[in-house]
Amino acid sequence: MNINLKIWRQKSNTNEGKLHDYRLENVDPNISFLEMLDILNNKLIKEQQDPVAFDHDCREGICGSCGFMINGRPHGPQKATTVCQLHMRSFNDEDDILLEPFRAKSFGVIKDLSVDRQSFDRIISSAGFVSVDTGEASEANKISIDKNNADEAFLSAACIGCGACVAACKNSSAMLFTSAKVSHLALLPQGQKEKTERVNKMVATMDAEGFGACTNTGACSAECPKEIGQTNIARLNREFVKAQVSNLFEKK
Amino acid sequence: MSIFQILTSSIGRKILMAITGLLLSFFMAFHLFGNLFLFVGEAAFNGYVQKLHKLGFLIRIAEFFLLTFVLSHAYSGILLWWKNRKAKKNVDSYSKENTSSAARYAAFTGSFIFIFLVTHWATFWYKFNFDMQQGITYYDVVLGSEVGFANPFFSVFYIVAIALLGYHLKHGFSSAGQTLGIVGTEYEKLYNNLSIIFWFWIPLGFISIPVWFGFLVRII
Numbered sequence: 001m002n003i004n005l006k007i008w009r010q011k012s013n014t015n016e017g018k019l020h021d022y023r024l025e026n027v028d029p030n031i032s033f034l035e036m037l038d039i040l041n042n043k044l045i046k047e048q049q050d051p052v053a054f055d056h057d058c059r060e061g062i063c064g065s066c067g068f069m070i071n072g073r074p075h076g077p078q079k080a081t082t083v084c085q086l087h088m089r090s091f092n093d094e095d096d097i098l099l100e101p102f103r104a105k106s107f108g109v110i111k112d113l114s115v116d117r118q119s120f121d122r123i124i125s126s127a128g129f130v131s132v133d134t135g136e137a138s139e140a141n142k143i144s145i146d147k148n149n150a151d152e153a154f155l156s157a158a159c160i161g162c163g164a165c166v167a168a169c170k171n172s173s174a175m176l177f178t179s180a181k182v183s184h185l186a187l188l189p190q191g192q193k194e195k196t197e198r199v200n201k202m203v204a205t206m207d208a209e210g211f212g213a214c215t216n217t218g219a220c221s222a223e224c225p226k227e228i229g230q231t232n233i234a235r236l237n238r239e240f241v242k243a244q245v246s247n248l249f250e251k252k
Numbered sequence: 253m254s255i256f257q258i259l260t261s262s263i264g265r266k267i268l269m270a271i272t273g274l275l276l277s278f279f280m281a282f283h284l285f286g287n288l289f290l291f292v293g294e295a296a297f298n299g300y301v302q303k304l305h306k307l308g309f310l311i312r313i314a315e316f317f318l319l320t321f322v323l324s325h326a327y328s329g330i331l332l333w334w335k336n337r338k339a340k341k342n343v344d345s346y347s348k349e350n351t352s353s354a355a356r357y358a359a360f361t362g363s364f365i366f367i368f369l370v371t372h373w374a375t376f377w378y379k380f381n382f383d384m385q386q387g388i389t390y391y392d393v394v395l396g397s398e399v400g401f402a403n404p405f406f407s408v409f410y411i412v413a414i415a416l417l418g419y420h421l422k423h424g425f426s427s428a429g430q431t432l433g434i435v436g437t438e439y440e441k442l443y444n445n446l447s448i449i450f451w452f453w454i455p456l457g458f459i460s461i462p463v464w465f466g467f468l469v470r471i472i
Contacts, residue, residue, distance in 0.1 A: 073347055103336065103345040168347040170356065203261055211330045212339035215355055216427035222350035231262035231436030236263035238433030240263045 001093040003039070006129035007052055008100045013108040013116075015212050019098075022084050029089040034059060035064065036088055050182045053111040061085040061225065065161030065169075068113040069100040081164065082225040097204065102167035106174070106210045117163050119209040123178055124161075126205035128196045130190055155188035156180045158226040165220035165228070171212030176220040178206045178235035180228045186239050196243040203240055262335065263431070264347065265328040270428035272325040275448045277421065279318060284457045294391040301380065301390040326366060333359050354423035361420040368413035375399035375406075395465050407466035411459050418455030425451055 002025045008207050010017025011080035026044075027036055041051035044100070061082040068083065070076035076086045077106050089098060099113060107115040159180035166172050182199050185191030214233060258264040288306070289297040304311060337343065348356075379393050394400050401407045425447035429435050436442045 035350055069345065072345070072348075095382045100345065103341040105341050110363075144308050146434065168338070168350065170346040171334070172339040172341070179391070204257075207262050210339055213266060213334035214430070215332075215336070215358065216423075216430040217351040217355040219350040223347050227377075230430065234433045234437075235433035237263060237267070237431050241267065244258050250324050 001029050001088065001091070003027055003036075003088075003091065004094070004096045006096065006098045009050075009052070009112055010101075010109050012111060017109065027088055029087070031088055032084060032085050032211075033060070033070075033086040033088065042230050047184050049153065052113065054113040055115075056084055059084040062160060064162040066100060067162040067164055067225075069098075069102065069167060071098050072100075074102065074167040075162075079222075080225055080227050085225075102163050104163075104166045104172035104211070106165065107163060110246070113137070115163070117161070117224050119211070120161050120163065120174070120177060121204045122209060123202055124181060125173065126201045127181065127185075128194060128201065130185065132190065132195045145189060149187045153184050155233055156183040156187070156228065159184075159199075159224075159228050160226055164225060166211065168219045169212065169214075170217065170219065170222035171215055173214045173220075174206050174211040175214035175236065176224065176228055178202050179232035181233045182239055183235045186235065195239070196246055199236070199239045199243045203236075231245060253318045262332065265332055266427075266431045268432040269325055269332070272328075273323040273421075273424050273428055276318070276321050276325065277425075277454075281450070281454055284454050287458065287461055288393070290394065290461055294389065297391045297394075298389045318433075322366075322369065326362070326430050329359065329362055352423065354419055355427070358420060358423050361416045363412060365417050365420060368409070368417075369408075401462045401466035404466065407462040409464050414458045418451050421447075421455070422449035 005022040006019045009020045056063045057063045068082045088247035101113045106119040116135045289300045
């Protein structure tokens with residue numbers, strides 16, 4: 001198959017970027033999207049041109065490194081799939097494919113399609129630690145966890161922090177990401193001790209990083225490669241209110 | 253976190269919007285209850301308005317609270333809208349097919365509703381309270397040609413504004429359900445069913461009045 005690519009080229013966050021046209025011919029429909037970009041980059045290097053920068057690591061859909069906008073959708077047209085797991089057979093011969101970086105004020109462009117998502121790391125690290133008993137390893141099943149909560153926590157923990165939710169959102173809000181991280185620990189007994197502090201700090205960092213507020217459109221969940229649900233956001237809101245109420249009654 | 257910090261956080265602002273929005277919706281239901289007396293008859297409607305007038309300062313207190321709700325809802329909405337605009341590098345870059353139009357136009361419909369509210373106060377509210385001429389009843393004002401539904405421009409404006417209000421509430425109720433943490437609990441279904449009353453049936457009730465008294469009554 002032949003494809004026409006329009007790729008956002010930008011040297012750095014301070015430079016202006018613009019779209020460039022590239023044409024690739026005889027692309028095997030069974031290669032992955034990133035392999036197609038590898039082929040393009042090989043071609044560009046041979047022609048002594050600057051290759052297209054894009055993030056990737058595991059290429060198995062579990063690390064959260066990859067991700068950019070394909071035809072206006074984070075991670076492309078296939079539901080619940082990261083870019084690395086997307087294949088060229090999802091497109092047609094002679095398709096025009098538009099590639100842009102995830103656009104948000106809190107995600108600066110490093111180069112081309114590669115964006116700086118350290119703001120996510122700062123939200124995570126502001127949450128602090130979880131208290132656990134050290135010393136001898138204890139019996140694995142010592143702490144009993146309700147099956148429903150364990151499943152829910154697992155679904156929340158599936159978030160790979162790729163940033164698609166922020167890119168999908170009309171407000172560049174990081175509520176889905178933050179809510180998945182808050183939910184995951186709020187549902188488990190290990191996360192109870194620091195529950196109040198965690199939600200307060202994560203929400204404060206999220207706001208300070210300049211992410212927008214949630215308008216509850218649900219676009220984030222619809223585009224999330226790990227299908228993190230909207231119930232996480234409702235849970236984050238509940239946890240936030242509970243934290244304020246418990247702060248009122250608990251004097252330190 | 254202090255109360256001030258809670259209210260100025262993005263979630264705090266949204267909670268304030270959700271609560272004031274719900275309270276205003278309850279008022280809207282009560283308001284419709286009064287309006288429907290128009291269908292009962294002239295005497296019933298005038299009697300109902302006079303009864304409210306007899307409550308005197310209680311009504312003023314209620315009005316003060318309602319105005320506070322409207323202004324704090326609008327104020328938080330504007331601040332959030334501004335924060336969201338600032339967070340976006342390119343305002344057109346988001347997943348449009350997965351963002352409902354009711355959500356996309358919530359700020360626009362909200363602004364339109366505010367303009368409608370101001371005209372509503374300047375016409376019906378002002379006349380009812382301060383400008384009732386001798387021999388003219390409340391019923392005459394509502395259905396009259398000056399600011400009432402006998403004026404087709406006024407009726408159309410009213411119908412459009414209420415329709416947009418319903419559209420605003422369609423997103424408002426689903427959003428408040430998320431913000432107040434109702435989604436994902438056992439109350440979600442009940443809440444969603446009740447919200448249809450507020451964003452569909454109550455606006456339809458309001459619209460039925462200009463449609464009937466402004467247009468249909470003349471044709472039939």
